Amino acid sequence: MINLFKVKAKQKEIAENANGKAPVKKQTAGELRLHKDISELNLPKTCTISFPNGKDDLMNFEVTIRPDEGYYCGGTFVFTFQVSSIYPHEAPKVKCKTKVYHPNIDLEGNVCLNILREDWKPVLNINTIIYGLFHLFTQPNYEDPLNHDAAAVLRDNPRMFESNVRRAMAGGYVGNTFFPRCM
Amino acid sequence: MAGSTLQASRSRDLDKLLLRPGNLVEPNFEPGPELRDDLREYARVLVVGAGGLGCELLKDLALSGFKNLDVIDMDRIEVTNLNRQFLFRLEDVGKPKAEVAAKRVMERVSGVNIVPHFCRIEDKELDFYSDFNIIVLGLDSIEARSYINAVACSFLEYDSDDNPREETMKPMVDGGTEGFKGHARVIKPGVTPCFECTIWLFPPQVKFPLCTLAETPRTAAHCIEYAHLIKWDEVHSGKSFDPDDPGHMQWVYSEAVKRADLFGIPGVTYSLTQGVVKNIIPAIASTNAIISAACALETLKIATGCSKTLSNYLTYNGVEGLHIKVTEFVRDKDCLVCGPGVLIELDISVTLQKFINMLEEHPRLLLSKASVTHRGKNLYMQAPPVLEEMTRSNLDQLLFDLMGKVPRDVIHVTGMSRKDDKKVSSLMKLRVAFKGVDGVVDMDMAGGALFHRLTDLVETQWWDMTPEL
Numbered sequence: 001m002i003n004l005f006k007v008k009a010k011q012k013e014i015a016e017n018a019n020g021k022a023p024v025k026k027q028t029a030g031e032l033r034l035h036k037d038i039s040e041l042n043l044p045k046t047c048t049i050s051f052p053n054g055k056d057d058l059m060n061f062e063v064t065i066r067p068d069e070g071y072y073c074g075g076t077f078v079f080t081f082q083v084s085s086i087y088p089h090e091a092p093k094v095k096c097k098t099k100v101y102h103p104n105i106d107l108e109g110n111v112c113l114n115i116l117r118e119d120w121k122p123v124l125n126i127n128t129i130i131y132g133l134f135h136l137f138t139q140p141n142y143e144d145p146l147n148h149d150a151a152a153v154l155r156d157n158p159r160m161f162e163s164n165v166r167r168a169m170a171g172g173y174v175g176n177t178f179f180p181r182c183m
Numbered sequence: 184m185a186g187s188t189l190q191a192s193r194s195r196d197l198d199k200l201l202l203r204p205g206n207l208v209e210p211n212f213e214p215g216p217e218l219r220d221d222l223r224e225y226a227r228v229l230v231v232g233a234g235g236l237g238c239e240l241l242k243d244l245a246l247s248g249f250k251n252l253d254v255i256d257m258d259r260i261e262v263t264n265l266n267r268q269f270l271f272r273l274e275d276v277g278k279p280k281a282e283v284a285a286k287r288v289m290e291r292v293s294g295v296n297i298v299p300h301f302c303r304i305e306d307k308e309l310d311f312y313s314d315f316n317i318i319v320l321g322l323d324s325i326e327a328r329s330y331i332n333a334v335a336c337s338f339l340e341y342d343s344d345d346n347p348r349e350e351t352m353k354p355m356v357d358g359g360t361e362g363f364k365g366h367a368r369v370i371k372p373g374v375t376p377c378f379e380c381t382i383w384l385f386p387p388q389v390k391f392p393l394c395t396l397a398e399t400p401r402t403a404a405h406c407i408e409y410a411h412l413i414k415w416d417e418v419h420s421g422k423s424f425d426p427d428d429p430g431h432m433q434w435v436y437s438e439a440v441k442r443a444d445l446f447g448i449p450g451v452t453y454s455l456t457q458g459v460v461k462n463i464i465p466a467i468a469s470t471n472a473i474i475s476a477a478c479a480l481e482t483l484k485i486a487t488g489c490s491k492t493l494s495n496y497l498t499y500n501g502v503e504g505l506h507i508k509v510t511e512f513v514r515d516k517d518c519l520v521c522g523p524g525v526l527i528e529l530d531i532s533v534t535l536q537k538f539i540n541m542l543e544e545h546p547r548l549l550l551s552k553a554s555v556t557h558r559g560k561n562l563y564m565q566a567p568p569v570l571e572e573m574t575r576s577n578l579d580q581l582l583f584d585l586m587g588k589v590p591r592d593v594i595h596v597t598g599m600s601r602k603d604d605k606k607v608s609s610l611m612k613l614r615v616a617f618k619g620v621d622g623v624v625d626m627d628m629a630g631g632a633l634f635h636r637l638t639d640l641v642e643t644q645w646w647d648m649t650p651e652l
Binding site for chain 2: 027028029030031032033035036038039040041042043048049050051054055056058084085086089090091104106107108109110111112114117118120121122144145146148
């Protein structure tokens, strides 16, 4: 049983104590876990991270990937991460900001990476996702296509795929689609 | 005259619980008319959510002797609510749920006062929540539960022996339903597991691979998610999808139908579209009634002590036959939200750098390479380099200043800790108390075995002086 009188008196006292405090922001368990993930990031030199809203908003950040090998060598690709307050119960929402000719990334920036959706597990972390994204550039995969045309070209004519990628990254048309320069 | 007869008859059943002693009551139960009057006069209960469960809860609590209720809900009434959210009528569609629910219950139950709050739970200050004795949850999302749980647990204080201080405890009663299934649980922060202690109980949401949606849809749900997640962005560049906008929903539905026709998949309907996009499971009115009844009863028990509360998680399953079970879950002692954390006493002259060095030496922590965060402000980050640079200048500043000059508060640290000669990455909660600042002097020091005077001792082998840990 809660002693109603006592509770009443005590609450007043707590409230008065709290008055001297700085404005209190509640930190969710998701933010704390993300804090851990971020403070332990160990990125390859091809990946950098930035925080557009400053050091105190870790829930929204950008990752820039500059592949140093493969079809996409020399390109610069920016991904936005949105992390929810119940992270890691739910995977971050990741989108590719750079328009890219890629079998697993569509022209809207949706990314087909299994650990972002069906295979997400709370034991995974931000580092794993960034490595997963990096992997998409070294090993694009025509079996999980989001950009149907790009996937078909990669499967049937890798050399043409390579030249399409170069053309798109340099800024130009592949078919009817224009890709801004990202090199 | 007539009023008092009515009053007497209304509390007749309640009186059997509150006026007579019993064997199965809480130790501090004091039966008598005073208890009944105090319940009316002093108990303040907040109902979070005025939907299917919320309507039931408000009615049940109002009829169980509670007179001071508040209800908070950000939603407006929709036609599809009317089959089970029985406080609402057709002419109420479009009005705020909290306001209509409060009004209807007050009309029917004389003497009860319900204050509605038509806003998001995040819009209210901590002080708002602190005013209530008990918070009852009728919610449908993990996010909202997690938020209220964090708020309620933030009031909890521990004494120097790591025992929760009863007067700072904000009990919650959480109800939830999904079709024929439901749960009711009692959360006494510091005593029973909080929401975060057992968040792993929730199964992960089913998410289809995007490439399946784009290339090889096999079910009606795949077609709907294609329209919702891929096609929407393609057509409405930059405009975000609003699940509460019927126009948007209609668009997704018609696109899903086109997609389903293309692949010869049957079964796309408007209501399935709503169900898939908003993750809706059909609600059963009687499940809400049963779960609400359990929650209201537990609220009454917490407030009066007239019986022992359920310990601590009731599950109801009406899918095949009817099954009810109560499971006693245990707390996560290291829970970042409700756990005590490690108490550390500091001089106000300690810089952040010195504090980080101390954590490495602290026998209960042995935490190297610590990053420090305080109420959403990152005081120091070891990585990535961009954040390290932004927070480096804090290292020379006083921790007391960085924490806003409060006498004591919770901070969180992450780093590598040593366990049996192995380094493991850990995230820890610390209760920092500054010596000689108002508010710390009255803390119970007598049993303070874990109360390290870190600053005095850091230069010597100060851990030798602390008792066995």
